[in-house]
Amino acid sequence: MIISVAYFILYFCLFLALLGLLLFNRKRYTSEPKTLPRISILIAARNEERTILRCLQAIEALDYPKDKVEVLIGDDASTDNTRAVIDCFINGKPNYTCISITHTLGKAKGKANVLAHLAKLASTDYFFYTDADIAVPPRWVKAMLGALTPKVGVVTGITTITGNTLFARLQAMDWLYALGLMQVVSDLGLPVTAMGNNMLLRREAYWQTGGFESIDFTITEDIAIFNEVLKYGWQFRNVYASEVLALSTPAATFTLYLHQRKRWMRGSMHLPFYMAIIFILHSAYYPVLLPFFTYTSVGAMLAIFAFKLLLQSLYLYTCLRRLGRQVRWFMYPLFEVYLIVSSIILILYFFLPLKTVWKGRKY
Numbered sequence: 001m002i003i004s005v006a007y008f009i010l011y012f013c014l015f016l017a018l019l020g021l022l023l024f025n026r027k028r029y030t031s032e033p034k035t036l037p038r039i040s041i042l043i044a045a046r047n048e049e050r051t052i053l054r055c056l057q058a059i060e061a062l063d064y065p066k067d068k069v070e071v072l073i074g075d076d077a078s079t080d081n082t083r084a085v086i087d088c089f090i091n092g093k094p095n096y097t098c099i100s101i102t103h104t105l106g107k108a109k110g111k112a113n114v115l116a117h118l119a120k121l122a123s124t125d126y127f128f129y130t131d132a133d134i135a136v137p138p139r140w141v142k143a144m145l146g147a148l149t150p151k152v153g154v155v156t157g158i159t160t161i162t163g164n165t166l167f168a169r170l171q172a173m174d175w176l177y178a179l180g181l182m183q184v185v186s187d188l189g190l191p192v193t194a195m196g197n198n199m200l201l202r203r204e205a206y207w208q209t210g211g212f213e214s215i216d217f218t219i220t221e222d223i224a225i226f227n228e229v230l231k232y233g234w235q236f237r238n239v240y241a242s243e244v245l246a247l248s249t250p251a252a253t254f255t256l257y258l259h260q261r262k263r264w265m266r267g268s269m270h271l272p273f274y275m276a277i278i279f280i281l282h283s284a285y286y287p288v289l290l291p292f293f294t295y296t297s298v299g300a301m302l303a304i305f306a307f308k309l310l311l312q313s314l315y316l317y318t319c320l321r322r323l324g325r326q327v328r329w330f331m332y333p334l335f336e337v338y339l340i341v342s343s344i345i346l347i348l349y350f351f352l353p354l355k356t357v358w359k360g361r362k363y
Contacts, residue, residue, distance in 0.1 A: 004295070007288050008304060011281050015311045018278075021184040022318055029147035029155075030241045038068045039141060040122035041130065044114035046076035048132035049085050051249055056089050056096075058135035063142060066095060072121055073098040074114035082132075097121065106213030110361060111196070112221035116212040127206060129222075131197040134159065135247045143243035144200045153205030153234025154226055157198035157244030158183075158323075168250040170338040171257075173316060173327065177335075179240065180319035181278060186238035191230055192275055193267075196222030198246045201229065208232045219356060220267030227270065242323045261346050263356050283343060309336055 041059060045052055059071060073090075075083045075098055083098070090096035099121070101114050108116040119127065128144065130136055140157070147155045158179045161172040182192045199222060209215065209228040218224045230236065251257035271279075289304060313332040320326055 004288050004291070007281075007284070011285065012307065012311070014278065014281060015308075015315075018181065018184050019311060019315050019318075021187065022180065022315060025184065025187055026322075027187040028241075029237050029239050030143040030243050031146040033142055033145040033148075036065060036068060036142075037126060037145070038070065038124040039064075039126040039128055039145075040070045040072060040124045041128045042115055042118040042122065043071070043073045043130060043132055044076055044111045044118070045073055045078065045082055045086065045132040046111075046114075047078050047080045047082060049078075049081040051133040052082055052085050053089060054135050054249075055130070055132050056086070058137075059130075060093075061138055062136070062140060063138040069095055069141070070122065070124055071096045072118045074101050074118050075099065076101050076111070076114045106211075107215060107217050108212045109217050110219070110221075112212040112215070112217065112224075115221070119206060119211055122203070125203040127201045127203060129196055129199040129201070130246065131248070133249045134197045135162075136198070137243060137245055139243040140246070143239065143241065147237040147239050148200070148202075149235070151235045152237050153202045153229045153232075154194055155200040155237045155239060156194040156226075157239050157246060158241075159195055159198045159246045159248055161250050162247040163250045165250070166334075169327070169331065170335060171250060173320075173331065173335050174338070174342075176319050176323070176325075177312075177316050180315065182275065183238055183240040185275060185278075186236075190274060191226075191236055191272065192238065193271060194222045194226035194236075197248065198244065201225070202234070205229045205232065205234045218267070218270070219263050220270065223267050223270050240319075240322065245323055258346070258349050259356055261342075262350055265346065265350050266356065283347075286340060286343075309333065312336065 043055065048055075056071075059069075062069065073086055073096070075086065077100075083100070086098045090098060099117065101117055104113050105116045115129070126145070128141060144155050144157060158176070160175040161168050163169065163172070186192050206225070206229070209225065209232065212221060212225065215221075215224050215228055226236070251260055285308065289301065309332070316332065316335065
């Protein structure tokens, strides 16, 4: 009983603190860059025939001089029509280059190996990273460059899911809620993580690490390179703004969704301790609440649940509003149901002795 009460006090104090920081400690990093330098966009593609065209069309629509954009695509042994789609699109576009990845560099594997190859081809001082299933917004490059200062080596944007199904919309809320939690910590000057589908690295910062080929392999290569860059004294920026909001496609099947989240959960083990504390407190809510019911009344339990739902909804509402987005009121309690069900399933799935499937490969 005492432990449960202490947990709820700590949980709600932390949640109120995070909400207060979200409302009153917002850092605005996006601004118009003073100059428009040449930039490189690096894309790893493996079996992306359904999504790569959407990705490339979004890049072609960027609000940035085309003669200053170098697009490098690595075809990672695709077994579908990915390469044919790419070649058709880039035909007659001299600033686009697609190469086939046929061997590994150093310690790199999979996506990290593709990006290692592309970095060697890049001829500019600014490496922009996105994925083949991502559509970036028109002002993406300008907004990311606007967040740079001389000491910043890595800039991270935000990503969410696009789709009209209920599951896709709940996933979109999930992404923006989790990234909103990370943003308030980042705004305090505490490093959290980067996202490999929406990231900018300075060339100098990247090569100081030795590149992906010099980093111990992990299936969350974005977190690995982020941590290595910071070791060399570079600063970071996490930008939560509509100008850098990239749109991903939902996982094609529920099985792929499970593999995606398992990969992320493995990556979360490399997060700083303060983020681990936040996520552990959040995930322990129902395991503490349900046994607490045996010691108290239904009314007290419902009051605790309602307060949590209110704070969570306010937090998510604020995150969505900052991006010019909104959802119907009933989506907020549905999101709570989604969190309960998905958390239980994912925790059980995480501990199953199964390898993680990523882009058709097992890790």
